[in-house]
Amino acid sequence: MIGGTARFFGSVIWTGIRYGVHWKPRVFLSWGIYLLWITLIIFGPRWNLSVLLQFAGSIVGWGGFGAWMGAHVPRLVQLFVFFVLPLCGWLFAHGIRTWIGLKKYQRSIDHLGLKTPTGVTPKVVRVVELENKQRRVLVHAVGLDVAQFRDKKGVLESSFNAIVQEVRVTPSNRQMVEILVSDRELPTLVRFDSHAEALRKPYTFLVGETVDGFITADLCEIHHLLIAGATGGGKSVFFKQALVGLLKSSDHVQLYLLDLKRGVEFRVFGTLKNVRVSKDEATAISMLQRVVEEMERRFRFLEEKGFTEIVPERDGLDRIVVAVDEASVLFTVGKMSKESKAAAEGARELTDKIAKLGRAAGIHLILATQKVVKETIDTRVQTNINAKMCFRVNTIASSMTVLGNKKAADLPDIKGRGIWSVGSNDLVVQVPYLDSDEINEEVSGLTAKFNGEASPLKQKMLQTMAPKKKRSKSNTMSQEEIEQFEAEENQDVD
């Protein structure tokens, strides 16, 4: 009986240590300070524990207890009573909370009536609290197909009394099934035109719906943006809606689009007079060079005038946005030809310069990429990009590379669902969707603004044609190289 009780207490405390308590530095610090304080007053010469207990006890008429404790209980035992016991109590409280949570979810799993081939009911081993009112329930289910859980989604939702967002096999342990549960569901489709009125401030674009409402972003505040995620997650759609948003909300903006993988995604934007689209590497590099030259010219201007940053309305200059879809194509130094390698290096250096210095010069970078490894998006570039939109990735490592945490690997498999990360603040969002017909419509609406006589542009577009000799075939990615790149990409990190 006593052994059983001790085992129960021990196992709850152990659960508290393993799951209930997040061993953050703050927790260690708090207990460290408490230990120091308790040691000081127990071993302290004057204001020791006995005196304090006598004082506290006298208020409730138990003054004698403090005196007795001071006189009869060794100081080491006092230390144990006043430090170790509260610590165990605290761990027990966390453990019991976790234990009750596990029992609750276990009952729900029992309701499913599933059994492993050996007749065992799947066991809930852990419930992880996530941000935005989400929880991940880990179930040990050897020999059971994840589809058997998916088929019972309705039963799970009614017994959890919450929304089941996703059921999948844990990537690192095939015997485990993960159930993502949420108290509030984000919509799976958010239409661009339902939120277009949020584009009131210049240089803003739509980000998406969060559990706390719809959010937008201001390019002047975030400066640069990285869009990442596995294939088909919604990078290009987000990219295009962000560009449409920027063009709709702003007047003094020039857009330089580098779309090297296919050259078709952004073709529609090319009809606008304030947009240049480059489809080959040589033109892309020439574009980057002109932008860097313009940046240097702007720095000279700022120095002459004694200003700290470009203000288009005051300085008669436009904000410049350099947007690269499939940035990894431009920067990959893979098994390509010598010229391509040199071109990739050049492009990386120019982009690095823009990422580092562009903000004061009113020059902004938007990079979208499927592959985020240091060979594609230089870590130097990454450290200068504060805002990130990361769609679902397939491995924890990929999520760590982009966000520094595994949140993008935990996302449900919903198109357009991503993590919006600015600084250390991460939010789960459903980003706005607009199809190619809607983009065509939006762009033709914008032609009246930018292509007409009264164009709001403050300066001429930069001359970005590549020198003739550099436009040779060897300097563009050949079909063979694209195919090789795509094959590598599919078996790569994400």
Ligand SMILES: Nc1ncnc2c1ncn2[C@@H]1O[C@H](COP(=O)(O)OP(=O)(O)OP(=O)(O)O)[C@@H](O)[C@H]1O
């Ligand atoms: N916000 C969204 N809402 C709903 N569906 C979306 C959304 N974004 C993308 N999709 C759907 O997902 C498909 C793929 O999106 P998209 O082309 O943007 O992916 P991607 O991440 O750029 O993929 P790749 O890496 O292959 O270029 C779209 O054709 C569309 O059907």
Ligand SMILES: [Mg+2]
């Ligand atoms: Mg894409």
